Amino acid sequence: MTAATTPKSKSTAAALSPARTNLCLALLVLLGFSLGCSEFVVIGIESDLATELGVSLATAGQLISVFALIYAISTPVLALSTGRFRRYQLLVCYSIVFVLGNLVMALAPNFQVLFISRIILGSVSGALLAVGVTYIPELLSPQQTSLAISVVYGAFSVAMVFVTSIGKFVADTLDWHVAMYGTLAFAVLICGALVAFMPRAGQTDEPATFREQAGLLREPSIITGMLIFCLAWGRSTFSTAT
Structure with missing residues (x-):
């Protein structure tokens, strides 16, 4: 963690x-958007899925909950x-599984x-985004890092607004599979570009033990971030349910 904020961490950029x-940064933002599209694409077409797959709307909602x-x-x-494991190896493995998941979803x-x-x-999805950032x-x-990370995660949220409306329009006009195919094509494009252009190694690419990783859970900033996420997610879930 600390190595990422020291001057030495600029060696990769150099x-x-x-x-x-700039291309790598743009791809990370698009990765966040792609991950959001894959997660939220079913929201806009939930009723279409329930009708065409012969399940209740509540059962179709499980697609959102299980994710x-x-x-x-x-x-x-x-x-x-x-x-x-090395970061680039994880990026490749997670990208393959992510694309595979989109393929299964499109052909379901x-x-x-x-x-x-x-x-x-x-x-x-979470692990792939975490590796990316x-x-x-x-x-x-260091002064620009926080803003860039916010933009990447912001792209994940923006995808919800975009894909729910566009996905609904595509499903109503053509077929819900077409919306899934679009999500798949975007995932293949972005993941392929990430594998091709992201650096193979860097200052934060040192292996870490389980104990070193688990030690981060004692950091006040990590605990605060987890609480914010859990409370916000609980509030949104309660609002949706009511």
């Missing part, structure tokens, strides 16, 4: 041209258990397969 640095549940469980578990012939695709996507301190100065 090895990249300004154009490639959120698996996302919440798998993200910290993967963060703690994969510290010994029934509710059961669609449900499985949501589990696959939820299992890696670790590159930012090496691409920007």
Whole structure:
């Protein structure tokens, strides 16, 4: 964590041209958007899915719930258990699984397969985004890092507004599978570009043990961030339910 904010962390950026640095930053923002599209695409077409797949609206809503549940469980578990692996290796593996999840979702012939695709996507989306943002301190100065991370996560939220409306329009005009195909194509494009252009190594790419990773959970800033997320998620869930 501390290595990412020291002057040494600029060595990766120094090895990249300004154009490639900007490209990497743009790809990370688009990654956040792509992850958001994959998560929220089912919201706008939930009623269409329920009708065409022969399930109740409440059952179709499980596609949203299972993603959120698996996302919440798998993200910290993967963060703690994969510290010994190189960052670029994780980026490649998570990207492959993410694209696979989108492929299964787009081709799903029934509710059961669609449900499985949501589990696959939820299992890696948080980890993929977390790995992606670790590159930012090496691409920007410490003063710019926080803003850039906010933009990446902001793109994830913006995707909800975009994909729910566009997905609903596409589903009503064409077919809900077409909305899924669009999400898949975008995921393939962004993940392929990330694998091709992101740096292979850097100052924050040192392996970490489980104990070192778990030690972060004692940091006040980490605890505060977790509480903010949990309370905000609980409030939004309660508001939706009522």
